[in-house]
Every structure is written in structure tokens, then in C-alpha cells.
Amino acid sequence: MSKNERPFSEDAAGGKGRKSTDKRERILRAAIKVFARKGFYDTRVSEIAKAAGVADGTIYLYFENKDAVLISIFEDRITKLLGVLRKEIDDAPSFEEKLRVVVERQLGLLEGQRDLAEVVTVNLRQSSKLLKQYAAPLFTEYLELIASVVVLGQREGIVDPELSPRVVATALWGALDGIALTWALGDKASRPEALRRAASQMASVFLDGVRARRA
Amino acid sequence: MSKNERPFSEDAAGGKGRKSTDKRERILRAAIKVFARKGFYDTRVSEIAKAAGVADGTIYLYFENKDAVLISIFEDRITKLLGVLRKEIDDAPSFEEKLRVVVERQLGLLEGQRDLAEVVTVNLRQSSKLLKQYAAPLFTEYLELIASVVVLGQREGIVDPELSPRVVATALWGALDGIALTWALGDKASRPEALRRAASQMASVFLDGVRARRA
């Protein structure tokens, strides 16, 4: 049924996208969708398989086990996200711009890939084991990226040098994650504009909040 | 709430009809401890029972099922927390003070009851079902409490009237939750002072960040 729906290449891009990569991708995509809807623990491997249009056993040709599927989502997606973010931050001309990139990217993620967002905000915390062992390093990397922006702001004299960049980064991430969570849990009908507005307000609050105390 | 209903001795007076309350408490306390260490899904009912020093079946005399144990932790503890918070916010003389109460209380919770904190920050999100059905209302109540503080700040002309109190509340909660999470997941050896410092910085950042734009 959903077997032959993409008769041609996945996205042509790359060129290393062989059949097998296709299937791996398909499984990941299906998993994101199902995890988002039902949560990691309430999702059956067979459900992922069905959603991906493959047999149960096929999952195990691409992933060691169910845990590995969730882990791979993080590793794949978040790594990709980090790359994009890193580049955009680099390209942004000023501290203010860089911070806005962070805010808008993290929240913007939602609009395009709501399922992934839910997986990241909710499922991320489902298994302490997974969280601590696998997600933590990537999470740390993400925080450090934001922290580096803060450090930059401090070097430019914009950000209060007394503030711990790591604390600020964590707080910013947490604030955005919180907004994402309430949005994801809340009325799904609420327009995306709400998110945009929230993003903008967040950026302002943090920009003003971290500003070097003049006095 | 149910904390001070027995203002006197724990198990002295009466000795009848009390035991059951004790046991329920014991089970909840044990559950918090085990959930914190292993996560909700990796915790066996028998482990809670053993930690509580009761038989497996006894759990079911006090809770309908394993889910209900987690739910009860939220209902009991968070309700209690809300009560305390509400009172302290009331007592705080100014907007600044009220905001600091929120920050310090939410983070202060950690120092005393790290396990509960981990359950709240991590386990809270373990089951979409639980999260959406049971935790959401209490969570909303919590957010609204913070939002009411923001509204107050706006009335006093301290907080930028353009900001959405709900967004600010969510962001503040998220920021604090994020800090708590990294602390809970991070090196457990890190001194509590780190938390206090983070709390203080957060309060400043938000206080400055939400301040009415003078222009």
C-alpha cells in the first residue's frame, strides 16, 4: 500500500541515497510520526513498521532495536539541525541577530515539523536511560552552541559579563522548549502566528534581560 | 494540603484508621524515589512495593494501577506546592519580590527534594496520555499563577504591557525547568550553590527582560 509510493529517488540530493538509505529514512520518518502521536513507550515496533510500509523484521535490518530508532532520530535530525543552526549563526552579523536565529530556529522547527518537535520536547524525556546516555551529549552540544553566542555577546560588551553563558543558554533553551511544549499540548488549532509572536517576545525579553547593566 | 491535616504526632494518637494514610504516603514516597532513579516505564510495580516495604498487592489497595501512582504524585505534591506558592506570592510585597519567590521556589524545590524534582521534570513527560490528561490541568494552574504575577507587574507599570503574560509565564517556567533538568541530569556532585546562583541570575534576566520599554 504505502510500499511503492515513492517510485523514484528519495530526494535525489546527495547521491549516497541508495535504496537501503531510503528505507532507513522511511522508517525514521514513520517513527517520528508515530512517536509523536503515541509516545515512545506506547508505540509498538509493528506500528512503526506498518507506518513505514515495511515488515516488522525489516526494522531490525536498519536498527539494532527499538531504542536505537529513537536514538537515531536524535542523532540524525538534531545533528542536521545543529549544522544548519551553526551556519546561520555564523552568517548572522550581530549578537542580536544570532540570538534571534536561535529563537526563531528552535521555534520555527515546530511549524515545519511538528511531529519531530513533539518527539524532541516530549519523547526526549521518556527514557531516563536514553536521555542520559544518548541525548545528553547532543543536548549539551546544542546548549554550548547557544552559550557561545552569549559569550560572543559578552565579548562585544552587549551582554552582562556577570551572567553565566551556560545558565543563560539553558534558560533560553528551556523557555523555548516550554513554549513549544504548551503549544504542542495546547489547542492544535491555534495558529502558527501565536508561535511567531511568542518567539519575537522571547527574543526581546532575553535581549533586554541579558543586556549589560548600565550603571 | 494533606500535609498539615494531622498537626500532631505522626502515629501516636488514635492508632486507628491512620495506618492506611501512612501507607499511601509511604508508597508515594517510595515511588518518587524509584521513578526518579529509573524512570516511570523502567520501574516495576514490585520495585515500588519493595522500596515502600509493602507487598505488591498492597499498592493496589491504595491506587488503581501503576499510572495512578504517578498521577497521585502530581496531584498530591503539586497541589501542595501550589498552595505554598500562592501564599508566599501573596505575602511578597512587590512585583520583584513575587517574581523572585517563583524563581526561588521552583528551583528551591530541587534542593530539598531532588527526587521529586526529577520526577516532575522528567517523568512528567513520560506518558503523553498522563501528561495530557492529568498533569496538564495542574500545569496550567501553575502557569496561570505565574501569569497573574506578570499581570500584576503590568498593572504596576513595571512590566511591558505588550508582553503576553502567558508567554512570559511559560518562558519563565521553561527556563527554570531547563535549569533544573540540566542540574538533575548533570554532575550530581555540583554544589547546590550553583542552583542558587542560577536562580539569582534568572530572576535578574527576567526582571530586566520584561521591564517596560522606556522610550
Added chain:
Amino acid sequence: MSKNERPFSEDAAGGKGRKSTDKRERILRAAIKVFARKGFYDTRVSEIAKAAGVADGTIYLYFENKDAVLISIFEDRITKLLGVLRKEIDDAPSFEEKLRVVVERQLGLLEGQRDLAEVVTVNLRQSSKLLKQYAAPLFTEYLELIASVVVLGQREGIVDPELSPRVVATALWGALDGIALTWALGDKASRPEALRRAASQMASVFLDGVRARRA
């Protein structure tokens, strides 16, 4: 609640009916009622206790275990029933009369004590173990009583001497039990007259059926 509802003597009759006997009786009566409604295996000991207005543990003061309650119902009630039947058969003047006594008594049992009837027809067969170990002897006794009536009929030259009294007895019991079963399972609204008519027809069929072949 249902504790003190019978402040005086049970039925005064007997005189050996001490308190303890009262309670045993009450439990048996309750058990018959509940077994009839839900079946032996779907009945909880606590349900019997509640129906009897006693505590769960009290059941065990009068019966060794749940099985013993069911067994006791048979031993008590069926023994009593056998006694009555034996006497009435004795009193009946002719073979025909005796046979009618059997038919009417076995079916008549239903009208007065439908619950007991359901326990006997349905629950009797619920546990192979019980059935084989405990009910079988009484059942055999019952069959032998009927068989003795058949033997009498044969001695009087009314019943075909070729027929096995045991087979006839078994068949008669089975026929009546079958009628009882369909009645018990069928529309409960069906008037008791239906049973009476069936009883009468059965008596005729068997009386004619077993008659000595004249030829």
C-alpha cells in the same frame, strides 16, 4: 449495614440453630444467590461475604475455603432434598405416582428456589474436580433413588424388564435437567406454568416410553 438486620432468631425452628449456625446458613444462602448470578469462578469470596453481611475472613471460620462453600451447598441442600424425595416416593402409592413425584419435585425445585436450581444445573459442572470428587457421590445417590423406582416398576410388571434402570434413571434426570437448564437460560419472563406443562408431558412420555412392551 446488613449486619443487624435480623435481630432475632433466624426462623426459631430447630433449636440447634445457634448464632454460629445462623451465620453459616447466611453465608450459604448468600453464596447460592451469588453463584447463581455469576457462576462459581466469577464469584469473589468478598462478594459472598458482602452478600452475607459478614467480613471476608468470617467465611473462613465456617468453611475451609471457597471450594468448600460450593461443596457444602450440595451436601446440605441436596442431602435435604434427597430426604424429602425419599419420603415422598415412599408415600406415593403406585409406580406412576412415584415417577410423577420425581418429575415434579426435580422441576418444582426450580420454582421455589431458582437460584439453587441454577447452582445445581450449571455450577455443578463448573469444576471437574468438585464434580468428580464431591458431587458425584450425591449425584449417584440421586440416580439410584430414581433407579429404585424403575426397579419397582419392573417388579410390578409395568416397566419393560429389558430396560436398564440406571440408564432410565440417568435419562430421566438428564431430560429434567435439560428442561431446567433451558428454562433457566431462557427468557426468565416465561411463566412457571410452562415448567409445569413440561413436567407433565415428561412424565407421560417416560411413563409410556418405559412401559412393558406388550406383544
Added chain:
Amino acid sequence: MSKNERPFSEDAAGGKGRKSTDKRERILRAAIKVFARKGFYDTRVSEIAKAAGVADGTIYLYFENKDAVLISIFEDRITKLLGVLRKEIDDAPSFEEKLRVVVERQLGLLEGQRDLAEVVTVNLRQSSKLLKQYAAPLFTEYLELIASVVVLGQREGIVDPELSPRVVATALWGALDGIALTWALGDKASRPEALRRAASQMASVFLDGVRARRA
């Protein structure tokens, strides 16, 4: 009965899509054996599995739950029995012959498949729920088949028109079931001839018993 339904090779032809049917059959056969020996409630699903030579979980690939196994035995076997019976009754030339077919078939069932007989006579009544919900319709169908034979006898003027066909059918079934029960419970060593003799006597008793009263 279900023995020779695949007149050719057991597992040769095809080799595909068969296995599952085989396994279902195997489980049912095993269940009949175990239920007969220990009763429905005293049988563990794992015992059925072991007897069938499959894993516990495999049972659940073919049946929704333990109840469904018992239900399926009835539905499968009794449906098959009804088919055979219907045909043979049709083929029998006279009322007398038809009645003998009923008697011999119902009892004959025993000789070949004693276990099935015990399941039908004893286990049939184990769960009121099962009995009332699932077995009742098939049972009713069975009774109606017999009743139709009686009606035929009445049309031919052989059977007393005063008799209720349904009552007669129920009685006949009950009588046969009773004989089967005592045989199944009784000394297993008793030769099958005993059953044949009983069958023959039953047929005579009923044939004479229901005969139109001449006079």
C-alpha cells in the same frame, strides 16, 4: 469428524497458507484434550500451548484470549456436527430412523472423541457468560433440529400432537447428555457397548413415549 476432512496429504500440496490452519487446529485439539482432563478454569494457557507444541504467545495469534479457545471449540465442532446431523436426518427415510440418527449421533460422538464429549457436556457449562452468550445460539439450533424431527413425526401422525416439540427435543437432548455425562465421569473402563446399549434403549423409550395416544 474433522479427521478426514483433508483426504490427501497432510502437509504436502501447497505448503503455503496451510500452516496457520494447521496450527489453529493443533491448538484446538490440544485444548480439547486439556480442557477435558482438567476443566476450563483449571487449565493454564501455557498447558494448552505445551500440549499443542507451540509457544504461549502463539495461542494469541489464533485466538483473542483463553475464552475464545473454548468458544471456538464449540463453534467449530458443533457447527460441523450440525452439518453432518442435518444431512443424515435428511437422508433417513422415516421418523423412527431420524430419531435413531439423533440418538446415535449424539452418543456416537462420544466413542470417537471422548474428550470432545467431556468438553461439550461439562465445560459447556463452566462459564455462565460463555454459555449464555456464545453456546446458547448453537445449542438452540441443535434443539430446533431435533424439534423439527418431532414436528415431522407429528405430521406423520406418529407423534402425539399434544406434545411440545421443543420440550421433547430438550428432554431427548438432556437424556442423551446425561447418559454421556455419567459415562464420561464414570469408570472410563466401561466398554463402549454400554453406550450403544444405552443409545438403543433411549431410542426405544422415546419412540414409545412420544407415540400418539391411541384410544
Added chain:
DNA sequence: AATGAATGAGAATTCATTCAT
């Protein structure tokens, strides 16, 4: 004697994972 809270052995069922085809 009576109670009913507590017990814990036991059972049905699920579902991640395997492996013969």
C-alpha cells in the same frame, strides 16, 4: 468470634526480537 488490611503466589497477556523461508 469477627474483622478487613495485607499478603504474595499465580496467570493471562503483550510485544520486542528472531530466523526460516
Added chain:
DNA sequence: CATGAATGAATTCTCATTCAT
């Protein structure tokens, strides 16, 4: 490579029974 039937370990929950009060 892919399949999906089969596996069986693992887990929640039930409920007959006990025993301190």
C-alpha cells in the same frame, strides 16, 4: 534483502487466604 509467523521472557494485576487487632 525482506518477510512476518513464532517465540517466550517479562509484567501487571487479581484474589483466595491469613492473622494481628
